[in-house]
Amino acid sequence: MIEIIKTKPYTDQKMGTAGLRKKTRIATQENYLENFLQSIFNTIPDLDKKSFLIGGDGRYYNKIAIQKIIKIAAANNVKKLYVGQNGLVSTPAGSHIILKNKLDGGFVLSASHNPGGLNGDFGIKYATSSGGQCQPSESEAIYNQTLAISEYKIADCPDIDLSHLTTLKCENTEIEIIDPYIDYIEMMKEIFDFPKLKKLATSGFRFVFDAMNGVTGPYGKRIFEQELGAPQGTVINASPLEDFGGLHPDPNLIYAKHLVDLMYSEAAPDFAAANDGDGDRNMILGQSFFVSPSDCLAILTDNYKLIPAYKNGIYGVAKSAATSMAVKRVADALNIGFYEVPTGWKYFIHLMDSNRITFCGEESFGAGASHIREKDGIWAVLFWLSIVADTRKSIKDITLEHWKKYGRSYYLRNDFEGIPQETADKLMADLEQKLPTLVGKTFNGFTVSEAEPFIYHDPVDHSSNKNGLVIRFTDGSRIVYRLSGTGTNGATLRTYIERYVTDKLLEDPEIMLRELSAAAHTISDVTARTGKTEPDIIT
Numbered sequence: 110m111i112e113i114i115k116t117k118p119y120t121d122q123k124m125g126t127a128g129l130r131k132k133t134r135i136a137t138q139e140n141y142l143e144n145f146l147q148s149i150f151n152t153i154p155d156l157d158k159k160s161f162l163i164g165g166d167g168r169y170y171n172k173i174a175i176q177k178i179i180k181i182a183a184a185n186n187v188k189k190l191y192v193g194q195n196g197l198v199s200t201p202a203g204s205h206i207i208l209k210n211k212l213d214g215g216f217v218l219s220a221s222h223n224p225g226g227l228n229g230d231f232g233i234k235y236a237t238s239s240g241g242q243c244q245p246s247e248s249e250a251i252y253n254q255t256l257a258i259s260e261y262k263i264a265d266c267p268d269i270d271l272s273h274l275t276t277l278k279c280e281n282t283e284i285e286i287i288d289p290y291i292d293y294i295e296m297m298k299e300i301f302d303f304p305k306l307k308k309l310a311t312s313g314f315r316f317v318f319d320a321m322n323g324v325t326g327p328y329g330k331r332i333f334e335q336e337l338g339a340p341q342g343t344v345i346n347a348s349p350l351e352d353f354g355g356l357h358p359d360p361n362l363i364y365a366k367h368l369v370d371l372m373y374s375e376a377a378p379d380f381a382a383a384n385d386g387d388g389d390r391n392m393i394l395g396q397s398f399f400v401s402p403s404d405c406l407a408i409l410t411d412n413y414k415l416i417p418a419y420k421n422g423i424y425g426v427a428k429s430a431a432t433s434m435a436v437k438r439v440a441d442a443l444n445i446g447f448y449e450v451p452t453g454w455k456y457f458i459h460l461m462d463s464n465r466i467t468f469c470g471e472e473s474f475g476a477g478a479s480h481i482r483e484k485d486g487i488w489a490v491l492f493w494l495s496i497v498a499d500t501r502k503s504i505k506d507i508t509l510e511h512w513k514k515y516g517r518s519y520y521l522r523n524d525f526e527g528i529p530q531e532t533a534d535k536l537m538a539d540l541e542q543k544l545p546t547l548v549g550k551t552f553n554g555f556t557v558s559e560a561e562p563f564i565y566h567d568p569v570d571h572s573s574n575k576n577g578l579v580i581r582f583t584d585g586s587r588i589v590y591r592l593s594g595t596g597t598n599g600a601t602l603r604t605y606i607e608r609y610v611t612d613k614l615l616e617d618p619e620i621m622l623r624e625l626s627a628a629a630h631t632i633s634d635v636t637a638r639t640g641k642t643e644p645d646i647i648t
């Protein structure tokens with residue numbers, strides 16, 4: 110039986126940088142999820158021929174949301190649903206399942222690295238047949254549906270048991286509960302030299318993989334402990350928990366402080382890595398050493414030949430505009446293509462599909478390649494392990510050698526959080542107006558050479574997207590300003606600060622960037638406008 114339920118639009122269902130992300134208490138309002146899902150299905154023709162993946166990072170409300178998606182999809186006559194066992198699938202594994210099975214899209218229930226629970230966040234990443242998140246034009250069409258919706262359809266079948274690998278039906282829709290790990294592990298084995306990695310992992314090399322109680326716990330256990338033979342206990346915080354055990358599952362220096370403290374202590378193992386809630390972000394640490402994500406992308410690219418899947422060559426490389434220029438220097442040296450896109454992984458998809466790039470990354474702890482259409486936390490960890498297996502060098506030495514070869518981009522991101530939306534919008538609009546007047550002026554010793562909005566022209570679909578403002582200085586330093594598209598609490602102003610040097614390679618970034626950070630704050634007038642004298646978070 111299919112019920113048609115009357116509903117009223119919510120006006121806040123516009124997708125941000127990565128899907129729809131909301132406070133859980135907002136997402137659990139009556140008909141909130143139902144409206145959004147029906148709006149998506151309203152934009153897809155021939156649903157009776159379409160198949161989708163459903164899964165998520167295990168956070169609070171996912172189990173209820175999955176049952177709703179199944180019933181709404183069935184009522185809309187979707188052909189088939191593939192559902193991750195126990196409702197789990199990481200964002201990268203989900204992308205692979207969509208591509209491998211040629212599905213028409215998928216729903217990964219995750220607010221990524223944001224905390225979970227009733228007082229945390231809930232989210233849906235909606236992917237298309239590309240294997241990646243929908244393009245801006247598609248999310249615009251869905252948003253328009255959410256503003257006009259008056260009813261949704263839902264099937265009246267019993268809740269599906271997600272714990273067994275089996276195939277069931279709800280109305281005409283077939284529902285297959287799938288193993289979310291096996292195909293992903295096979296793909297990793299095709300990319301990397303697992304026997305070589307196994308030698309490293311069983312040779313006394315000590316490492317820790319922190320899944321932060323997100324979805325990569327079971328992936329990590331299978332890959333690092335079972336396949337590669339690392340000792341039991343190598344994977345920590347390994348059970349996906351609805352509230353991430355109280356952790357903020359964001360692998361960075363602030364929220365993975367427990368791991369950072371370990372790596373800067375006497376007891377530090379040789380290597381540590383963490384992933385975020387849904388497994389697309391990564392953080393890499395050595396003994397008393399942190400690899401910044403921008404450097405990570407540059408170092409991986411420079412070492413592509415060490416990995417079996419890439420040894421015959423790679424296409425180009427891309428980064429988000431806010432990410433440091435480190436990878437550009439590698440791309441120039443390797444004589445491969447280099448692209449800069451707006452923030453958000455979806456902008457890399459066309460570049461991968463058209464064989465323009467193989468690797469890509471973002472400063473926000475994201476790195477990945479064209480094996481899928483999402484960033485991939487475990488892939489980055491296996492890549493680093495491969496570099497160590499080959500060179501037998503420490504993480505610090507690998508990075509230091511890279512800087513000696515290419516110079517170093519000191520890099521920090523300053524976030525001003527919880528700003529009223531109108532204040533933030535006005536700050537950005539006024540700053541954009543002022544950009545032309547900055548050229549030629551000197552701030553704390555740095556002279557502006559160019560100042561302009563970042564506008565991306567997609568070479569494949571020829572769409573244009575504006576994302577943030579960029580100020581370049583005569584010495585190669587840069588400041589980038591943009592507003593976050595993933596926050597759930599007012600607006601967040603992100604300022605990205607970068608300074609390039611070829612000497613002084615082992616200084617403290619906060620000291621090296623003090624003058625430039627101060628200049629960034631002066632230029633944006635952030636203190637007068639928000640009352641904030643310091644960023645809330647520096648990463």
Ligand code: G1P
Pocket residue numbers: 126127221429452453454471472473475592593594595596603
């Ligand atoms: C943030 C990051 C961005 C990343 C996104 C999803 O988006 O800055 O690089 O793609 O999360 O993980 P933002 O909040 O800046 O819009």
Ligand code: ZN
Pocket residue numbers: 200220221222385386387388389390
């Ligand atoms: Zn994520």
